[in-house]
Amino acid sequence: MNLEEIKDLIKLVSKSGIGKIEIESEGFKIAIKNASAASDQPVYVQAAAPMALPQVAAAPAAAPAPAAAAPAAPVESNDEARYITVKSPMIGTFYRTPSPDKDAFVSVGSVIQSGDKLCIIEAMKTFNEIESEVSGKIVKVLVDNASPVDYDQPLFLVDPA
Numbered sequence: 001m002n003l004e005e006i007k008d009l010i011k012l013v014s015k016s017g018i019g020k021i022e023i024e025s026e027g028f029k030i031a032i033k034n035a036s037a038a039s040d041q042p043v044y045v046q047a048a049a050p051m052a053l054p055q056v057a058a059a060p061a062a063a064p065a066p067a068a069a070a071p072a073a074p075v076e077s078n079d080e081a082r083y084i085t086v087k088s089p090m091i092g093t094f095y096r097t098p099s100p101d102k103d104a105f106v107s108v109g110s111v112i113q114s115g116d117k118l119c120i121i122e123a124m125k126t127f128n129e130i131e132s133e134v135s136g137k138i139v140k141v142l143v144d145n146a147s148p149v150d151y152d153q154p155l156f157l158v159d160p161a
Contacts, residue, residue: 006030084134086156088149092123096145104145106156110138118156121149136160 013021013032022031088094096104096119105117112118116132140157143149 082161083139083157083159084136085154086118086132086134086158088121088151088153088155089130090121090123090128091151092121092128092149094143094145094147094149094155095120095122095127096141106138106141108138108141112136112138112158130155132158134158134160 009021009023009030010032013034018034020031020033023029096106098105098120105119106112112132113135114132117129118132119130121128121130136158138156139159142154142156149155
């Protein structure tokens with residue numbers, strides 16, 4: 001095999017997407033690996049990547065929404081000084097009710113004690129009842145029923161007074 005044949009073989013491997021080729025003949029052996037194919041390398045996919053897609057698609061349609069949300073932001077910053085934020089202890093799906101035909105565990109205006117059940121977060125087909133760590137009155141529910149939640153995402157605002 002001459003140098004020109006080796007160059008042609010390298011071009012063929014790079015264009016075809018073959019990960020690796022080995023040729024052996026009469027005292028001659030050549031192995032060519034395609035670095036761009038990387039077939040031996042594991043592929044890692046981040047779970048958060050699909051969530052970025054709806055935000056990109058919703059960006060043009062969301063132009064009027066920020067104008068409505070802007071006045072609400074200062075009110076919430078004042079509320080955060082007075083209210084306690086109950087956050088999600090895990091990633092999963094947030095449910096306000098124990099089952100679809102039952103009433104919500106808590107709603108705006110509900111008085112809660114430490115240890116009261118606030119919601120359920122389903123993670124990997126396991127339904128986890130989330131209990132309150134504070135006592136007070138529910139001022140705001142920050143997540144819609146059957147919505148996905150992230151770790152440490154605010155779920156409720158509680159007035160401890």
